Amino acid sequence: MNSALEKLSPWAFTICLFVVWELACRIFKIDKFILPTPSEAFVAMAQYWSPLLRHSAVTLWTTMAGFALAIAFGIVLGLVVGWSRAIYRGLYPVMIGFNSIPKVAVVPILIMWFGIGEVPAILTAFLISFFPIVVNVATGLATMEPELEDVLRALGANKLDIMLKVGIPRTQPYLFGSLKVAITLAFVGTVVSETVGANAGLGYQIALAGSNFQMPLVFAALLLLAVEGIVMYAAFAYVEVYFTRWAFRSSMSAAA
C-alpha cells in the first residue's frame, strides 16, 4: 500500500504542478506572452512536433557526446588527482578556478574556434559536467581507510596493487553518484551553447521562438528539455544501483 503510494507520488506531484500553473494563469488572467498555460504549451508541442522532435534529438546526442567525453576525461583526471596528495594539492586550485568561469563566457570562444554548430555544444556540455566527476573520483580514492592500506602494504603491495584492489572498486559509488548530477549539468551546457550560437537543438529553438514571441513554443521546448533531463537522470540512477548494490546495502546496514 505504502510502496504503491510512493511509486505514484512523482506523477501526482507533476500533475499537481501543471494544474496549479494552469489555474494560476486563468485566475489571474496572465497574458500568454508573459506566461502561457501548460495546455497552450502542449498544444504548441503537438502543432510543432516535427521540428521539436528534430531539435530534441540534436540536443540529446550533443549532450550525450559531451557527457561521454566528460566521463572518460573525468575518470582519468580523477584517478590522477586521487593518486597522490601532491597532485591533488597542485591541481585542485586550478580546477576550482576553471570551474568558477561561467561556461556561457566560454561559448563565444568555442564558436570562434569551431564555428557555429554542434561542436561548441558538445564541448560546453563536456566542460560543465566533468568537474563533479573528477571531484568524486578523487574523493573516493582519497578517503580510503588508512588501516586497510597498512594491511596491504604490510603484505608487500605497491601503489598500483592498492589502487586496483581497493581504490578503484571503492570509488565506484562516488563515480556513479556524480554521473546523476553531471548529466543534468551537461544539458545546461548544451542548451547554453545552442542559445548563443547554433542552427539546431532545443536551445536554438527556444531562442528562435522567443524572438518571434511564440511563448507557448518556448515553453514546449523547455518542457521537452526537462523530460530529457529526467529520463537521463533516471537512467544513470538505475545504472548506479545496478553496479553498486553493495554500497547501498552496506550503508544501510551501517545506519541500522
Next chain:
Amino acid sequence: MTSSVDIDDVTLTYRGATGAVLALQGTSLIVPQGEFAAVVGPSGCGKSSLMKLVTGLLPPDSGQIVIFGNRVRGPVKIAGMAFQNPNLLPWRTVTDNVLLPLEIVEPHRNRFRRNKAQYRSEAVALLKTVGLDGFGQRHPWELSGGMQQRASLCRALIHHPALLMLDEPFAALDAFTREELWLVLRDLWQKIGFTVILVTHDLREATFLADRVHVMSARPGRIVMTKAVDLPRPRELDICFEPRFTDIVHELRAKIGEVRNA
C-alpha cells in the same frame, strides 16, 4: 631459543603539523618464536606505533628491529595484521575478502589464477575453523560485528604468516562476543603455532591469551615491565575467575596506574 621479533632500543618521532611528538624512546622488546605476546599500556602510549615499526610500515629514527633474523628495512611480507575495524571490502564476498592477501603477497600472487580452486578451499577451511562455515558466499554487510572480525582474522592468516600483529582487534565488540573470539584466537594459535603480538588495553584479554604481557609507559612509550603468565594451557574461560588470574590482572593494573601518574 630463537627470537622471532627483536626490537632493540628503538626511538620514533612523529613530525606532525603541531610539532614533533616523541612516540617511542629506548623501547626494547623480544618475542621468542611461537610466543603469544601482549602489549598493554595507557592510551596514547605508542602501542600502534610499535605495530607499524614491526611490520616495517614506519622506519625507526634510531635503533633496529630484527624479524626472524632479518633486519626490517621496508614492509615485511611475513606478517598478518588485524585491527579494531575489520576493514573488509564490501564489494567482495567473505571468501574473496579472505583471499585478498594471496592476490598480493609473493609467491602466491603469481600462482593465484592457476591455484584458485585450491586457495579457495583453504579459505573455506579456515573460515570453518573460526565458526563461519557456510558464510563464505555472503557479503560482509550481512555479517554481525563479531563475525566480520572472525573473517578479518582469517584474512590475516590465509597466507600462513609467521607473525600475527593484532591492534585491539576485539575492542569494538560486546563482552560475550569478545570472549568467544578469545577462544577462537586461542585455538587458532594452538593449532597453527605462529608468533603473536597483541596490542590491547584489556588486561583480562592480555592475561587470558598471552604467554607474556609487556607493560608500556606513557608517551614516550617504552617497556617498563614484562610479566610472564604461567597459567597452564589450554586455558578455559573459567580461569578468569581464579585468584591466580586476578592477581596477575591486579599487578598489571597497578603498574599501569603507576606509569599513568608518573
